[in-house]
Amino acid sequence: MMTDDSGQAVKAPAPPPGASGTPAPETRGGGRRVVGFVREHLDADSLRQAGLPLAVLALIIYFTVQSSVFLTITNFQNVGLQAAALALVSFGQCFVILTAGIDLSVGSTVALVSVVCATVMKDHGIVAGILAALATGLVVGVVNGGVVTRLRVVPFVATLAMLSIASGLALSISDGTPVTGLPDSFTNIAQDRVGDVPVPVIISVALFFVAWFVLRITRFGRHVYAVGGNEEAARLSGVRVQTVILAAYVMCSLFAAAGALILTARVASGQPTLGASIALESVTAVVLGGVSLFGGRGSVVGVAFGVAFVSILGNGLNLLGVSSYTQMLILGLALIAVLAIDRQIGRDRKEAGT
Amino acid sequence: MAAVAPFIRIDGLTKRYPGVTALEDVSLHIERGEVHALIGENGAGKSTLIKVLSGATRADEGRIEVEGEEVNFASPAAARARGIVGIFQELAIESYMDVTSNIVLGNEPTHGPGGQILAFGRADTRAREALDRLGARNVGVKRRAGRLGTAQKQLVEIARSIAMDAPLIIMDEPTASLPGSDAENLLRIIMELRGRGTTILFVSHRLDEVRAVADRVTVLRNGRHVCTEQASEMPVERMIERMVGRPLDEVYLPPETEPGEVRFRANGLTRAGAFEDVSFEVRSGEVLGFSGLIGAGRSEVMRAIAGADRLDAGSIEIDGKTVRVRRPTDAIRAGIAYLPEDRKEQGLVLTMSCRENMALPSLRRFSRAGLVRGRRVRDRTDDIARRLQVRGNVDAAAKTLSGGNQQKLVIAKWMLTEPQVLIFDEPTRGIDVGAKPEVYRLMHELAARGAAVIVVSSELPEVMNVSHRMIVMSRGRVTDRLDRADFDEERILTAAFAGHARTRTDTKAA
Known part of the structure; x- marks a missing residue:
């Protein structure tokens, strides 16, 4: 045959985009190993969008120039508080989207968890309330995952149904009114700080590391990527695809439950309408963060930047007195802009042959 | 003393799909350490059989025994647990993952209890070892799998089964998408695996390759088991006859019609880098064959005629009238039908x-x-x-x-x-031998009704038997023109290799 022996020319592996041109500073022994480790696990996919961190930086600079209060500790505490719940929900959403699914029900899951948690907590105490919240998240996740894997309903429809069901349940249980009477020691979580850092921010950072760890370092995490990247390949390699998908939905709902706890503490009541916009915001943050809706690509690091972008944009526009209607419009345009830039970068990279 | 149970015993396997019985009462056994080839036409049931055996699908009836013990695989994972790994044509590669992750996928080495924390170092070592055993030293374990070539992806898949020390590896047409030298390398690897005691069951359409590496050959036809014989006792002709169920000379049908007026004429067709100054004519009722090596520019000429690529120079005439073909719709309107090689995709x-x-x-x-x-x-x-x-x-x-x-x-x-002008690019590639005569018959029939037929084929017996005349191309140029009376294998090959250093592999492929 006349074709090339090797099929394709062998190209040298490309350096991760973030690291190109700037070699890591020389460190000794253990230090170098750490650098190597971080590079290996925080590389290409994590920083697939070098554009997004830059966009976040640009936002910060712009709002600092435009508003005297933007770059203050108080304001950043504010941003952190607002971002914490969205971050948790988005990290969970990231698991599902990595399997090429989507969870539209996270918003009403937050509402349901809030109502159940408050109802239990006001009579049986904080621990029971938190356990009830997590149990609710678990049940929602198992049902979502079960409908997707056993009944083979496409994720969009399955979770759309759950959106309605969970919302209906939340409204029924609470009779449509806020559930009050939560202990102060619980609601104070939202106000407490360690040093200058609000506790909800600490919680979300801690859970960020949990998500990062699970996705990068565990077998389950690897299988989440495998299922989303090529489901058939995963199946033929002996990965229990259905179990992995089910577990991803459970992770998603558990993270949503954690987000619901923070929001519930902040509003000091169980709210049946909590988190109405959080489903779309979380998908926005995840997609902005470079996670492919087709699954298998992206990382929770990118998602964290996505959350930062959405939160800082909202906060800054508030400070500038932009109406919330206009903010929605700007957020939509920003989403398109960031994705367009990302496509462009991706295309350049492809043409460069890396 | 009772006879030792064979490694795998398949007994009365039946699998039905809506409208088709893919397997019917198939029984055979596979001995430990042998290379067992599975051949048959498309739709004979080969793929179904290996899917059942590797747990990718379940049979409706029958039983499978591994070392005398009945098994019923519910999933590929279950088959793997018994040491049976399937490698399929649609390569199961995770494009976004690196080579290591692909090789250890589903079988990742882990730290500590619970088996969840990945051991990255050990995974790399294991992947490297498996690749080295395959002689694939040039495949880096940190490379993203999606960027590898087809042959390398295939090596990654084989490495996956080696990394888990699978005693039985099943391969579905492992060389189908590989160019000659990679295919030979793969056959060498199969022999090496056998030398280490691995049992291999493989499906192939390349019968010379089956002859070369298989110990035993099983032929399936229409979902039924035809025979299992020693490969050494089965020449290629016999394999084909067993697959088709009829003598060979009934396969390639000669043309029937006397050519009439010139229907199609190509004048000095040139496309930079692909072909140069290609001129020919085809008469109504005539079948014109195009022979040459893969990459000689034959398909490129046809694509340009069909409007899929631009011509840099030259013109096309149909019935004496110049036709301008700039895009495929122009060609279709002019009565030119082009059946590309890659029919399923396009x-x-x-x-x-x-x-x-x-x-x-x-x-x-x-x-x-x-x-x-x-x-x-x-x-x-x-x-x-x-x-x-x-x-x-x-x-x-x-x-x-x-x-x-x-x-x-x-x-x-x-x-x-x-159509007025019908261009077949590899008309029977991937088609069962049994249906080949039907394709030729239809081809000749269209010619008889006045169409000009062009056949591009890398299968020499095909092009020699079905054409009135033949054009041989090499490196983008026409190197010979032969009338049917002059068809001669040696002369055609010489023209096909004009400008090339001729090697053993090339000869085989032509």
């Missing part, structure tokens, strides 16, 4: 029914006053489907058909348009 709307697919480009002719005449469509499509022996339900979606049958659909589709 030719079908997989979700539509077979009938609709076949009728698609001919709807205008099947209509009166804008209304499709259903009965006419039915009659014509039934007729052509029957003659091409399309196996499956023609009213079902095209995706329900096997690969070879999908190819037949595309051929049927273009044949129904009754």
Whole structure:
């Protein structure tokens, strides 16, 4: 045959985009190993969008120039508080989207968890309330995952149904009114700080590391990527695809439950309408963060930047007195802009042959 | 003393799909340490058999025993647990993951209790070792798998089965998508694996390759077991006859028609970097063969004639009138039909029914006053489907058909348009030997009705038997023109290799 022996020319592996041109500073022994480790696990996919961190930086600079209060500790505490719940929900959403699914029900899951948690907590105490919240998240996740894997309903429809069901349940249980009477020691979580850092921010950072760890370092995490990247390949390699998908939905709902706890503490009541916009915001943050809706690509690091972008944009526009209607419009345009830039970068990279 | 149970015993296996019985009462056994080849036409049941054996699908009836113990694999994971790994044609590669992750996928080494924390270092070592054993030292374990070439991806898949020390590796046409030297390398690897005691069951259409590496050969036809014999006692001709169920000289049909007037003429066709100054004519009723090596520029010439690529110079005439072809629709309007090599990819709307697919480009002719005449469509499509022996339900979606049958659909589709100039690029690639005569018969029939037929083929017996005349190309140029009386294997090969250093592998491929 006349074709090339090797099929394709062998190209040298490309350096991760973030690291190109700037070699890591020389460190000794253990230090170098750490650098190597971080590079290996925080590389290409994590920083697939070098554009997004830059966009976040640009936002910060712009709002600092435009508003005297933007770059203050108080304001950043504010941003952190607002971002914490969205971050948790988005990290969970990231698991599902990595399997090429989507969870539209996270918003009403937050509402349901809030109502159940408050109802239990006001009579049986904080621990029971938190356990009830997590149990609710678990049940929602198992049902979502079960409908997707056993009944083979496409994720969009399955979770759309759950959106309605969970919302209906939340409204029924609470009779449509806020559930009050939560202990102060619980609601104070939202106000407490360690040093200058609000506790909800600490919680979300801690859970960020949990998500990062699970996705990068565990077998389950690897299988989440495998299922989303090529489901058939995963199946033929002996990965229990259905179990992995089910577990991803459970992770998603558990993270949503954690987000619901923070929001519930902040509003000091169980709210049946909590988190109405959080489903779309979380998908926005995840997609902005470079996670492919087709699954298998992206990382929770990118998602964290996505959350930062959405939160800082909202906060800054508030400070500038932009109406919330206009903010929605700007957020939509920003989403398109960031994705367009990302496509462009991706295309350049492809043409460069890396 | 009772006889030792064979490694794998398959007994009375039956698998039915809607409308098709893919396997019917198939029994055979596989001995430990042998290379066992599975051959048969498309739709003979080879793929189904290996899918059942590797847990990718379940049989309706029958039993499988591994070392005397009955098994019933519910999933590939279950088959793997018994040491059986399947490698399929659609490569199971995670494109976004690195090579290591692909090789250890589903079998990742982990730290500590619970088996969840990945051991990255050990995974790399294991992947490296497996690749080295395959002689694939140039495949880096940190490279992203999606960026590897086909041959390398295949090595990654084989490395996956080696990394888990699978005693039985099943390969579905492992060399089908590989160029000559990579295919030879793979055969060498199969022999090496056998030397280490691995049992290999492989499906192949390349019969010379089966002769070269297999210990035993099993032939399937129409879902039934025909025979299992020692490869050394089975020449290629006998394999084909067993697969087809009829003598070989009934396969390649010679042309029947006397050519008439010149119907198609190409003058000095040139496309920079692909071909230069290619001129030829085809008469009405004539079949003109194009021979040459892969990459000689034959397909490129045809693509340009069909409007898929631009010509830099030259002109095309049909019935003495110059035709300007700039895009495929121009060619179709001028009566040029081009059946590309890659028929499945380019030719079908997989979700539509077979009938609709076949009728698609001919709807205008099947209509009166804008209304499709259903009965006419039915009659014509039934007729052509029957003659091409399309196996499956023609009213079902095209995706329900096997690969070879999908190819037949595309051929049927273009044949129904009754073109003036019909270009076949590798007309019977991937088509069962049994249906080949039908393709040739239809081809000759269209010629008899006055069409000019061009056949590009890398299969020398095919092009030598079915054509009136032949053009040989090498490196983008016409290197020889032969009339049927002058057809001679040696002369054709010489022309095909003009300008090339001739090697053993090349000769075999031509």
